[in-house]
Amino acid sequence: MKFWAGVTDNEWFPFLAARGLDEVNFWRPSPGPYFTGLPAGTPFLFKLKAPNNHIAGGGFFVQYSSLPLEMAWDAFGEKNGMPTFRDFDRKIREYRKLPKGPLEMGCNVLVQPFFFPRERWIELPTWPKAVVAGKTFDTETTEGAWLWNEVQLRLQDHAVQDLVAEPAAEYGGPRYGELFLTRSRLGQGAFRVLVSEAYSKRCAITGESTFPVLEAAHIRPYELEGPHRISNGMLLRSDFHKLFDAGLVTVTPELRVRVSDRIQEQYFNGKAYYRLHDQPLAVIPKLDSQRPDPEFLRWHLTERFVG
DSSP states (O other): OEEEEEEOOTTHHHHHHTTOOSEEEEEESSOSOTTTTOOTTOEEEEEOOTTOOEEEEEEEEEEEEEEEHHHHHHHHGGGGSOSSHHHHHHHHHHHHTOOSSOOEEEEEEEEEEEEOOGGGOEEOSOOOTTOOSEEEEETTSHHHHHHHHHHHHHOOOHHHHHHHSSOOSSTTSTTSTHHHHHHSOOOHHHHHHHHHHHTTTSOTTTOOOOGGGEEEEESSOGGGTOOSOGGGEEEEEHHHHHHHHTTSEEEOTTSBEEEOTHHHHHHSOOHHHHTTTTOBOSOOOSSGGGSOOHHHHHHHHHHTOOO
């Protein structure tokens, strides 16, 4: 089994270790192809920066995405490892050496993070000084097998143990990919990133690609037992998100848009919306497992839509 150890920021780790969160954003200050080859579910360990040559915790990789700084904060908040947006903005700009202006950064979404107490940190015999981002380990090697065994000995959370109890022999094994996304408990930030990537950062209804106005919408609301799952989400332009939540727009199980007559009756307008009535979705995820679940769509059509 292969797994990754990423080098942490010295402020990021202690801030998050004290909070017991369901997900974290292991960010990189610049967008780039960091970890994009990792399948969902790959163990992702936290290697502290020098002088602490230790593994101090980890999590499970879900998705990489490049996001504007403001959207990364909106999606994850304190799960970025900073108490306020001002602190987060300062930290990223220190790395980028850019005093002002828009920034885009790399986000590595990890779920079910775990943090070892100081006395349980795992000291690494060697770590090349030239490796500043992270490195891959393999349990087929002596070093990788030893490290993974040390990690398992320290895990106490039964939910986390369930995810690592039967390690796959290689990438693509039973714990990785779509099955992992179904089994694991995804948070709100992971949901937003996964839905955005599934829809190629375009509105499902209009095809709009101006990313700052796009939002990940739950089909069945989370507070009404709707899961943080890609098949229970669609990426929508903000006005369509509001209309969808209000029951004035829906999507049928056949993936066609339906617009309520109530928009015209109550607001005496809506031409821009009625043009899309009975039209097929403009963007549909490529993978069947990521497409809107007909059962969730049927729920919205019958329980929320006011046509």
